[in-house]
Each structure stands twice: as structure tokens, then as C-alpha cells.
Amino acid sequence: MYKRTKAAAVASLLCLTLVVSACGGNKDKNAESSAPASSAPASASTSDSASPSAQPAADPFGKYDQGIEISTVRILKNELKFQSGEDLDNNIWTRDLKDQLGITLKNKWVVKADQGAEKMNVSIASGDLPDVFAVNATQLKQLADAGQILDLTDLYQQYASPLVKEFADATTNGLAAATFGGKLMAFPAGVATIDNSPMLWIRKDWLTKLNLAEPKTMDDVQKIAEAFVNQDPDGDGKKDTYGLGLNKTLVWTNGGGAFGSLEGFFNGYHAYPQSWIKASDGTLAYGSVQPEMKAALAKLQEMYKNGLIDKEFGVKDENKEAELANSGKLGMFYGLMWNTLFPSLGDGRKNDPNTDWQAYPIVSVDGNPANPQTPAVSIDQYYVVNKKAEHPEALFKMLNLFAKLQFDPSTPKDVWQAHSKVGDIEVWGYFPFTVGRPDKNLTIHHNIVKALDSKDPSSLNPEETDAYNHSLAMEQGKGDPTDWAYDKTFGREGSFKVIDQYVTGNLLKPSEFYGAPTQTMADKNATLLKMELETFTKIIMGGSSVDDFDKFVSDWKKLGGDQITQEVNDWAKSK
Amino acid sequence: MVEHLTPGRKAFFAFNYIFLTLVALACVLPLLHVLALSFSSSSAASAGYVKLWPVEFTLSSYKYVAEQKAFLKSIGVTLERVAIGVSVNMLLTILIAYPLSKETGVFRPRTWYAWIFVITILFNGGLIPTYMIVKYTAIMDTIWALVLPAAVPVFNVILMLNFFRNLPKELEEASFMDGAGHWTTLWRIYVPLSLPSLATVTLFATVGHWNAWFDGLIFMNTPDHYPLQSYLQTIIINQDFSAMAQADLDSLTKISDRTVKAAQIFLGSLPILLVYPFLQRFFISGIVLGSVKE
Numbered sequence: 001m002y003k004r005t006k007a008a009a010v011a012s013l014l015c016l017t018l019v020v021s022a023c024g025g026n027k028d029k030n031a032e033s034s035a036p037a038s039s040a041p042a043s044a045s046t047s048d049s050a051s052p053s054a055q056p057a058a059d060p061f062g063k064y065d066q067g068i069e070i071s072t073v074r075i076l077k078n079e080l081k082f083q084s085g086e087d088l089d090n091n092i093w094t095r096d097l098k099d100q101l102g103i104t105l106k107n108k109w110v111v112k113a114d115q116g117a118e119k120m121n122v123s124i125a126s127g128d129l130p131d132v133f134a135v136n137a138t139q140l141k142q143l144a145d146a147g148q149i150l151d152l153t154d155l156y157q158q159y160a161s162p163l164v165k166e167f168a169d170a171t172t173n174g175l176a177a178a179t180f181g182g183k184l185m186a187f188p189a190g191v192a193t194i195d196n197s198p199m200l201w202i203r204k205d206w207l208t209k210l211n212l213a214e215p216k217t218m219d220d221v222q223k224i225a226e227a228f229v230n231q232d233p234d235g236d237g238k239k240d241t242y243g244l245g246l247n248k249t250l251v252w253t254n255g256g257g258a259f260g261s262l263e264g265f266f267n268g269y270h271a272y273p274q275s276w277i278k279a280s281d282g283t284l285a286y287g288s289v290q291p292e293m294k295a296a297l298a299k300l301q302e303m304y305k306n307g308l309i310d311k312e313f314g315v316k317d318e319n320k321e322a323e324l325a326n327s328g329k330l331g332m333f334y335g336l337m338w339n340t341l342f343p344s345l346g347d348g349r350k351n352d353p354n355t356d357w358q359a360y361p362i363v364s365v366d367g368n369p370a371n372p373q374t375p376a377v378s379i380d381q382y383y384v385v386n387k388k389a390e391h392p393e394a395l396f397k398m399l400n401l402f403a404k405l406q407f408d409p410s411t412p413k414d415v416w417q418a419h420s421k422v423g424d425i426e427v428w429g430y431f432p433f434t435v436g437r438p439d440k441n442l443t444i445h446h447n448i449v450k451a452l453d454s455k456d457p458s459s460l461n462p463e464e465t466d467a468y469n470h471s472l473a474m475e476q477g478k479g480d481p482t483d484w485a486y487d488k489t490f491g492r493e494g495s496f497k498v499i500d501q502y503v504t505g506n507l508l509k510p511s512e513f514y515g516a517p518t519q520t521m522a523d524k525n526a527t528l529l530k531m532e533l534e535t536f537t538k539i540i541m542g543g544s545s546v547d548d549f550d551k552f553v554s555d556w557k558k559l560g561g562d563q564i565t566q567e568v569n570d571w572a573k574s575k
Numbered sequence: 576m577v578e579h580l581t582p583g584r585k586a587f588f589a590f591n592y593i594f595l596t597l598v599a600l601a602c603v604l605p606l607l608h609v610l611a612l613s614f615s616s617s618s619a620a621s622a623g624y625v626k627l628w629p630v631e632f633t634l635s636s637y638k639y640v641a642e643q644k645a646f647l648k649s650i651g652v653t654l655e656r657v658a659i660g661v662s663v664n665m666l667l668t669i670l671i672a673y674p675l676s677k678e679t680g681v682f683r684p685r686t687w688y689a690w691i692f693v694i695t696i697l698f699n700g701g702l703i704p705t706y707m708i709v710k711y712t713a714i715m716d717t718i719w720a721l722v723l724p725a726a727v728p729v730f731n732v733i734l735m736l737n738f739f740r741n742l743p744k745e746l747e748e749a750s751f752m753d754g755a756g757h758w759t760t761l762w763r764i765y766v767p768l769s770l771p772s773l774a775t776v777t778l779f780a781t782v783g784h785w786n787a788w789f790d791g792l793i794f795m796n797t798p799d800h801y802p803l804q805s806y807l808q809t810i811i812i813n814q815d816f817s818a819m820a821q822a823d824l825d826s827l828t829k830i831s832d833r834t835v836k837a838a839q840i841f842l843g844s845l846p847i848l849l850v851y852p853f854l855q856r857f858f859i860s861g862i863v864l865g866s867v868k869e
Contacts, residue, residue: 076798107796107797108796109716109795109796109797110796110797110798111792111798112798112809114808114809115792115808115809118792118793119792119793122702122703122706122793125702125703125706126703126706126707126710128710319621319833320623322621323621323622323623324623326618326621326622326623327622327623327624328622343621344621347617347618347621347622348618348621348622350618351618351619351622
């Protein structure tokens with residue numbers, strides 16, 4: 001396959017030279033002047049690292065005059081919609097790539113997000129790799145170890161535009177996670193981890209009804225949960241409500257459900273499940289096996305025994321548990337900033353228009369403030385370049401183009417709009433190598449609060465305008481459940497207000513380990529996580545005593561935990 | 576018959592009926608629940624109000640599904656796959672089962688061939704070699720990638736082989752006496768006599784092709800070419816939110832549409848549900864005939 005593409009490229013190049021030289025005088029000059037520019041990167045790619053001096057000055061936005069073809073693969077995040085006559089190979093972005101950069105993208109395959117990793121694994125294992133493509137952390141390490149991808153260190157310095165570099169720098173631990181042995185092997189496309197901080201969601205209308213204040217300590221959380229169970233907040237005379245929602249994955253960190261996850265609860269006890277924290281002696285330690293966990297588990301066991309927690313949480317995923325919320329039987333849960341949007345708590349508002357979920361910062365069990373834990377990285381995809389690619393710098397040219405059209409203030413608003421969202425069609429998603437301002441969501445919150453105050457949305461970009469309109473509808477008292485859900489996220493009192501407080505108070509506690517999974521992690525972590533989940537679930541449900549936690553800790557250490565800790569600390573020393 | 580029942584036998588029947596009814600309910604209830612969900616409003620569905628009867632009856636899910644080009648396309652792909660795949664399966668099954676049903680004396684390398692086929696049940700190349708074969712034979716991203724790798728269902732071959740063996744030898748001898756060759760004997764004597772077992776094997780092949788989703792995922796290069804089950808798999812699996820991309824917040828609100836999923840799942844299983852009752856009588860007699868009669 002690869003050979004064929006190469007042959008086609010050479011053939012088309014030959015044809016082009018023929019045509020151009022046949023067209024006489026002044027055009028000949030064109031062909032000559034552009035030839036070295038395009039052949040230089042090609043020859044640079046044959047040797048591993050391109051030395052700057054061997055090349056003419058790198059132009060981050062330079063066009064390939066002859067036109068080149070780059071092969072890639074697509075893992076589609078959402079259901080993409082197209083205007084009539086357009087498709088993935090023919091749309092505003094592909095036309096831009098061709099007109100402005102001379103790049104034609106060829107998709108070797110296209111899949112939906114859920115199966116992307118699987119399909120990519122098959123491609124990697126069979127050596128059927130495209131020129132430029134996106135992978136996850138595990139695949140990145142695999143490819144880097146196997147030497148199948150190109151060292152991008154110099155190309156990044158030469159070709160990435162200042163805006164793209166700014167994004168990469170603002171991506172929490174992004175460049176560090178993509179660096180192996182001092183070499184940058186990928187471009188990290190991710191977000192700031194602040195978007196993943198835990199918070200406490202409470203039915204504000206119930207608080208008001210029962211005359212309760214917002215929680216300040218873990219004791220308040222306990223009291224609110226008790227009141228929600230015993231004081232009949234839904235007013236139907238039956239004791240059919242729960243105080244604290246919990247889903248069967250218990251924590252969100254390793255791919256669990258966000259609605260009813262417990263990170264925020266544990267953080268209140270200064271325990272950090274499934275996170276790597278700095279121990280008192282400076283080494284890195286695994287949060288789930290620290291003594292602070294025990295007190296938190298004991299409290300959960302007590303709450304479960306007293307009927308504050310759904311008896312059936314052990315078999316319910318977040319969607320199922322959210323049914324309790326949407327049928328007006330749940331008053332409080334720990335979750336993340338998007339929980340009014342997913343699992344669509346707006347549906348609960350359709351069933352009962354009084355429903356009003358509100359996000360609050362997590363609270364602490366003692367005088368010390370609670371530190372919300374976040375993952376070490378939140379990187380969606382790593383963009384890598386095949387070692388055999390003829391135009392490796394094209395990746396950065398494409399990233400530059402996307403960043404310019406989507407985020408550069410000098411881009412005219414109509415151009416921006418046409419590349420971002422047309423009607424309800426998310427045009428930006430057509431582009432395979434997207435980058436973004438990592439703290440974009442928090443910025444949306446800041447900007448729309450400003451606009452709501454001044455009643456002037458003119459400075460907002462299309463996405464912010466969307467959010468602004470939702471909040472405005474709520475302030476004018478005519479919002480529907482969708483407006484409400486967005487307002488509770490980005491609006492004045494939205495979940496980002498909580499995140500803003502975390503950020504300004506410098507409270508967040510990201511995990512310290514951002515390397516690719518170590519060998520023992522790859523071998524044993526799945527088993528260890530399963531044991532952890534089973535032990536914690538049993539303790540909470542009262543099936544085993546809190547002291548079983550100690551046995552879990554020693555088992556965890558014996559069954560690979562000690563070795564993982566060792567490897568993580570070796571990594572910390574070597575970084 | 577009924578008056579001869581002893582108390583023990585009665586108890587057995589009672590237990591049997593109760594047990595089988597429970598098993599049947601366990602199979603039918605989830606389907607009814609899905610059906611009820613598909614006719615309910617989305618707010619009722621996400622509040623868990625829907626059990627076995629639609630709440631706030633609406634057809635909006637079905638309207639939405641009818642507009643989903645990808646869903647309709649994937650049904651087309653599956654129908655094509657079943658049509659081609661089952662024909663190829665059946666043709667090869669019959670052609671392989673016939674010679675293998677002969678005695679070693681008649682067909683000398685019989686044992687050798689039989690082993691070759693049996694070994695493929697026990698061992699296979701694994702995912703990557705299969706992928707590479709499909710890739711280098713250039714059938715990737717075509718309907719043949721779904722049909723050819725599973726062209727010979729060895730289990731079905733063994734079923735057919737045993738059925739052929741149990742047909743009276745005299746029939747074959749008589750047809751040879753009348754001047755027929757192997758081809759005529761196979762198509763004019765064996766196949767017509769084997770209709771019940773052929774129906775069974777056809778059903779196996781049809782269900783197999785209808786339900787397969789993994790090969791579609793691996794061998795097809797665009798979602799447009801997915802068969803139905805691969806498509807359904809993309810919509811019902813929970814999304815992993817551990818790494819959220821920038822504008823995913825918007826799509827989050829759309830994901831939780833359970834009623835639409837329910838409608839698609841139900842529509843997806845409807846055709847095969849309709850086929851079962853018609854082939855079922857063959858299904859029972861076919862298997863029993865093939866295995867017990869000697």
C-alpha cells in the first residue's frame with residue numbers, strides 16, 4: 001500500500017514537471033524555485049533528525065506547490081453531519097488544506113470513536129501505518145519503543161506556530177508525556193486537567209425547602225444526606241429518597257462513570273484514590289492504599305447502613321443511577337462539571353420543573369482545605385508521524401492552519417464561523433488534527449459572565465455565544481431544560497464557577513505520574529483495580545469490616561503494587 | 576394419555592412447565608422492555624419509569640431512526656452479506672460434506688481432508704494474520720471481507736456430513752445403476768432428501784452472518800460499509816470520558832438518548848425474529864435426524 005502511494009506521488013510529480021516545463025518561460029522559474037523547498041523535507045525525513053542548517057528557512061505556513069498526498073486514518077468522535085454534497089473527503093477544511101497548504105489527505109480507514117483503539121492496534125500490529133495519525137498513550141509508547149515513529153523534537157521547534165506552541169505548553173504535562181528519552185515523539189492534543197476536578201452536586205431546591213445551608217464540612221454533607229432521606233424533601237409522605245448517589249465503578253479515574261463517583265468524597269478525607277501522590281518522604285505513593293482511605297470507607301459504610309445510599313448501587317452504572325436523580329429520588333452526588341449535560345439531568349427537570357441541581361466545591365473533614373484530585377494528564381490523542389513519511393513537517397503545518405483559523409484573533413469572524421459551526425453542523429470536526437486552547441471551557445465561563453453583566457455578547461466567539469444564549473434564556477426566565485443544563489455548566493452559578501474557585505485558590509492536586517503505563521502496570525493493574533473495586537464495594541455495603549482494608553493494602557503490595565510503586569519512582573527519578 | 580399420569584409424573588410436568596416458562600420469560604422480558612423503551616418519551620426513559628409498557632407513548636424515536644442514513648445503510652449491508660454469505664456457505668458446505676461422507680475405500684484421502692477441516696476448528700491464525708491475509712488479497716473494505724474468511728463453516732459441514740451418511744446407501748447405488756455420476760447423485764438425490772437438515776444449517780449460517788459484528792469493525796474502512804451489528808455496537812457501547820476533547824460537551828447531551836437506541840436494537844433484531852418461527856420445525860427435526868438416526 002505504502003509503495004503504491006509513493007509510486008503515485010512520484011508519478012504525479014513527474015507529470016507535473018512535464019506540464020510545467022512544457023508551458024515555457026516564466027513558469028519554469030516557478031518550478032525551479034519550489035523544487036528545493038519541497039525536496040528538502042523529503043530528504044530530511046530519510047535521516048532521523050532533520051538538521052536545521054541543511055534546510056532553507058522553515059515556513060510554518062508554507063504551501064507545497066506541487067501538491068502532496070498525506071495518508072492518515074480517522075477516528076470520529078461524534079456523529080458528523082455534512083451539508084449536502086459534502087463528505088469527509090470534500091468539505092471546507094479539505095479545500096483549505098489543498099488551497100493553502102497543497103495537502104490532500106487520504107483516509108486509509110474511518111471508524112467511530114469506541115472502536116478506534118482496537119482498529120489502531122490491528123494497524124500497528126500488522127505494520128499497516130499511515131503517514132500521520134493519532135494514537136493513545138499505550139500505543140504511543142509501543143510505537144516509540146518499536147522505533148516506528150519519527151522524533152519530532154526539531155520539527156516541532158521549526159514548524160509549530162507560536163499559537164500551537166502556546167497550546168502545547170498549556171496542556172497539563174502534555175509535552176512531558178509525549179517525550180521519551182529526551183525526544184519528543186508526538187504532539188499532545190489535550191486539555192488542562194482542571195476540567196476533570198471533582199465537585200459536589202446538590203438539589204438546591206431541596207436545600208431551600210428543608211432550610212439547609214450549603215455544606216461547609218463533611219459533617220454538613222452527612223447532615224444534608226440524612227435530611228434528604230428522613231425529612232421527605234419530595235413531599236410525597238413516603239420515605240423513598242436517597243441522600244448520596246453512587247455508581248458501581250466508585251471512581252471515575254480509570255474509565256469509570258462520573259455521575260456518583262467518589263473522588264470528591266475521598267478528597268474530603270485527604271485520600272486520593274487511584275492517584276499518585278507525593279508521600280512525606282518525597283517518594284511517589286499510590287493513593288488508594290494510604291491510611292486516609294480507611295476513615296472515608298468507614299463513613300461510607302455507616303451512611304450505607306443508615307440508608308443514605310442507594311442499596312443497589314453495586315449493580316448500577318452511571319446511567320442507571322441517574323434514573324434516581326431524574327425520577328426525583330436523589331438529592332446529592334459527587335461528580336464532574338458536565339453532569340447536568342450528561343447523563344442529561346435536564347430530563348429530570350422535564351419530569352419536575354422545580355428540579356435544580358447546583359455544583360458546590362468539595363468540603364473537608366477537618367480544618368485543612370480539601371484538595372480536589374485531577375488526573376496527571378488529560379490528553380485525548382497523540383499525533384505521531386510515521387518514520388517513513390515523506391513530509392513529516394506537514395503535521396505541524398496542518399496544526400498551524402487549524403489553530404490559525406479557529407483561534408487566531410486576526411481571523412475574520414465569518415471565516416471563523418464557517419470553519420467552526422454552521423447551523424447545528426460542527427464543521428470543525430471534519431479536520432483530523434485539531435488543537436485547542438486547553439483551558440477553553442473555563443475561558444467560556446469567564447467571558448459569558450462578563451457578557452451577561454454588560455449585556456453585550458458582541459465580543460464572544462460562536463461557541464461562547466451559544467453558551468451565552470442558554471444562560472440569557474435562563475436569566476430571562478424562559479429557559480428550557482437544555483438551557484438550564486448549559487447554564488448550570490458555564491453560567492454565572494455553573495460548575496465552572498467551582499472550578500474557578502479551585503484554580504484561584506490553588507487547591508487542585510493532580511496525580512504525579514504522567515508516564516506511559518509501566519511494564520508491571522500493563523501486566524497487573526487490571527487485576528489490582530478489580531481487587532480494589534471489590535474490596536471497597538464490599539466494605540461500603542457492609543459485607544466485610546473496615547479492617548479488611550488493611551488486608552487489601554498488604555495484598556495489593558504483594559500482588560504487584562510494590563513493584564509498580566518502584567517503577568513509578570524510577571520513572572520519577574529519570575524524568 | 577392425561578389420565579395415566581402418576582403423581583410423580585404430574586409433579587415433573589408442573590415443575591417442567593414452571594421452569595420452562597421462567598426461562599422463556601427471561602428471554603422475552605428484556606425484549607419487551609426494549610420495545611417499551613423505544614415507544615416512550617426520553618424523559619420517562621431516563622427517569623426509569625418505563626418497565627414493560629410504554630410511558631408517554633411516542634413514535635419520535637422511530638421517526639428519528641428512519642432518518643438515520645447510516646442505520647438504513649447498515650441494514651442494506653447486512654442483507655447483502657446474508658444473501659451472499661449464506662449462499663456461499665451453503666454451496667461449500669454441501670460440496671465438502673458430500674465427498675467427506677463417503678467411506679475411505681471410495682474416497683481415499685478422506686481422513687486426511689477431514690483432519691484439515693477439523694484442525695481449523697481447533698486452531699486459527701489469530702487476528703493479525705487474518706487481517707493481513709484480507710489486506711493482501713485486496714478484499715479489504717469490500718463485502719467479500721465479510722463473506723470469504725468464514726466461507727466454510729466446518730461445524731455445519733460436520734452436521735451435513737453425518738446427515739448424508741445416514742441416508743440409505745441403496746439410494747446411491749440405485750442412482751449409479753441408472754447411470755448417474757456423483758454430481759447428479761448429489762444434486763438430484765442427496766440434496767432433495769436433506770431438506771430438513773439443510774434448512775437447519777441455513778438457519779445457523781443466517782444467524783451467524785446476521786449477528787457478526789467484529790469482522791465488520793476490523794475489515795471495513797468506513798462506517799458506511801458497516802453491517803448492522805457493527806453499527807449497533809458503535810451506538811450502544813458506553814463512551815469513555817476519561818479524556819474529553821474540546822467540544823465534546825455538546826455531544827454529551829445527545830448520547831444519552833436511550834429511546835433511540837432501543838428503537839434501533841429492536842429494529843435490528845426484528846428480521847431474525849421473524850425468520851425463526853418459519854424455520855423452527857426444520858430446526859428441531861433436522862438436528863435430531865442428523866444425530867440419532869442410524
